[in-house]
Amino acid sequence: MSTTDQQGVAPASPVVDPEPDIPAAEAPEVPSPEAGSALSRRGFLRVSALAGLGATAATVAACTTGAAPVWTFPPAPSIEPLPTQAPTAAPTEAPTAAPSASASPAPSASASPAPSASPDLGTLQPGWTEHDLLARWKVRRYLGKLAVPLASLYPPAVTAKLAEILGVAEDYPELKELPEFAQVTQGNAPLEPTVDGDWKVFDLTIDKLPAWQIDAKTPPIEALGYNGTWPGPALRVTEGDKVRINLKNNIGETTGTHWHGVEPEDFFMDGVPFVTQLPQVPDSVETYEFVAKPYGSMMYHSHHNATYQVGHGLLGALIIDPKDPKESYKEKYGVTQEYVWISNDSVGGFTINGHGFPATVPIVAAVGERILVRYMNEGIMMHPWHSHGYRQYVVARDGAPLGSASFYCDTLGVNPGERWDVIIEAVRPGIWAFHCHILPHVEGPDGMFGMVNTLVVTPEKVDLAPLLK
Numbered sequence: 001m002s003t004t005d006q007q008g009v010a011p012a013s014p015v016v017d018p019e020p021d022i023p024a025a026e027a028p029e030v031p032s033p034e035a036g037s038a039l040s041r042r043g044f045l046r047v048s049a050l051a052g053l054g055a056t057a058a059t060v061a062a063c064t065t066g067a068a069p070v071w072t073f074p075p076a077p078s079i080e081p082l083p084t085q086a087p088t089a090a091p092t093e094a095p096t097a098a099p100s101a102s103a104s105p106a107p108s109a110s111a112s113p114a115p116s117a118s119p120d121l122g123t124l125q126p127g128w129t130e131h132d133l134l135a136r137w138k139v140r141r142y143l144g145k146l147a148v149p150l151a152s153l154y155p156p157a158v159t160a161k162l163a164e165i166l167g168v169a170e171d172y173p174e175l176k177e178l179p180e181f182a183q184v185t186q187g188n189a190p191l192e193p194t195v196d197g198d199w200k201v202f203d204l205t206i207d208k209l210p211a212w213q214i215d216a217k218t219p220p221i222e223a224l225g226y227n228g229t230w231p232g233p234a235l236r237v238t239e240g241d242k243v244r245i246n247l248k249n250n251i252g253e254t255t256g257t258h259w260h261g262v263e264p265e266d267f268f269m270d271g272v273p274f275v276t277q278l279p280q281v282p283d284s285v286e287t288y289e290f291v292a293k294p295y296g297s298m299m300y301h302s303h304h305n306a307t308y309q310v311g312h313g314l315l316g317a318l319i320i321d322p323k324d325p326k327e328s329y330k331e332k333y334g335v336t337q338e339y340v341w342i343s344n345d346s347v348g349g350f351t352i353n354g355h356g357f358p359a360t361v362p363i364v365a366a367v368g369e370r371i372l373v374r375y376m377n378e379g380i381m382m383h384p385w386h387s388h389g390y391r392q393y394v395v396a397r398d399g400a401p402l403g404s405a406s407f408y409c410d411t412l413g414v415n416p417g418e419r420w421d422v423i424i425e426a427v428r429p430g431i432w433a434f435h436c437h438i439l440p441h442v443e444g445p446d447g448m449f450g451m452v453n454t455l456v457v458t459p460e461k462v463d464l465a466p467l468l469k
């Protein structure tokens with residue numbers, strides 16, 4: 001759930017933090033937001049002219065960051081330009097059009113299904129095998145037509161190197177297509193409650209999703225969701241709110257809905273059939289009421305036939321903001337954007353928010369931003385989330401603030417049922433891999449898949465919305 005993209009996310013407000021809790025001694029150096037911005041567009045125009053992509057470049061919608069951050073950064077270091085690459089050697093093998101059966105992994109939960117259409121994979125380079133073409137194709141699909149405008153934000157040498165890595169000179173089809181995360185339906189859309197007296201009321205449906213797309217190219221699967229998406233909408237309330245949630249059961253079988261992490265006074269609101277309630281029968285509406293506490297990252301999910309129902313997507317985020325604004329991540333740490341990553345690992349393979357790479361939503365941050373990621377594990381196994389190039393500052397577990405026990409790491413194991421909140425300070429521009437580090441969950445003979453994403457740190461703030469039309 002990004003707060004800035006158009007994938008249905010809660011707006012984030014600018015943040016102020018006179019006394020951030022991230023230990024000052026560990027605060028990394030941050031270049032100024034202005035660094036590299038003027039050069040970057042010139043540089044890209046040069047590359048795009050070479051690739052015949054000037055028109056795409058014109059769609060870049062970038063702006064400089066807004067008010068000066070209250071957080072005080074050290075002097076800006078210069079961004080070291082990357083060396084210009086030598087021209088690519090002429091190919092020595094004939095182009096390969098479609099992936100062969102032998103290049104695809106055997107079907108399993110850890111492998112992405114074979115694509116349904118033969119893609120244009122481009123030309124084999126010296127020393128490459130079909131694996132390389134398939135692996136590059138995944139990244140081309142991930143970035144789609146964002147590749148050129150995003151690359152253009154960096155200094156010219158960086159832009160040129162990114163263009164070479166992706167093979168932009170081939171003018172491949174995905175350069176004109178939406179990135180896959182924008183081709184598929186994304187969940188986690190914020191749902192505004194209605195108000196009934198002093199109750200905040202959420203109306204949800206429990207639905208069959210007959211053709212849910214894990215990514216845009218593999219055959220859709222039969223899944224389940226709340227309000228038509230997996231994950232369901234993000235429910236957001238404030239500590240102490242009286243919350244009422246009405247759920248209409250449209251899945252043709254019984255269910256029950258659990259509010260994971262919430263401490264309801266009335267245990268009959270806990271959502272466990274044959275423990276705290278009778279099962280919710282098809283076509284009925286079940287109502288749950290509780291006072292929202294404690295604050296933190298919570299979840300909601302089916303608690304009935306759960307291996308099947310949660311494994312198929314009956315899950316969502318419930319975020320309880322602290323009543324005291326001073327305890328919020330915005331106030332406390334200067335967070336400017338937040339993302340929810342709900343992992344699952346059953347019928348759809350290894351997924352973040354119901355999608356596998358390349359249909360995962362990238363984190364896009366300008367230099368100087370502080371990004372909150374709320375990991376939520378609704379799967380059946382642990383996933384160690386590894387951030388390249390950055391340490392994560394781990395500030396809460398299961399909603400409970402870690403306070404002085406907060407810590408830095410670059411790989412954080414998140415067990416089933418757990419929620420961990422981490423903050424990443426985006427200080428070094430670049431496109432950084434960010435993935436589960438159980439390798440069969442992320443990479444195979446046809447490239448990366450599953451629990452893979454990136455942290456894209458741009459020299460200046462970029463508005464993706466106009467680029468996704």
Ligand SMILES: [Cu+2]
Nearest residue numbers: 383436438441
């Ligand atoms: Cu994993």
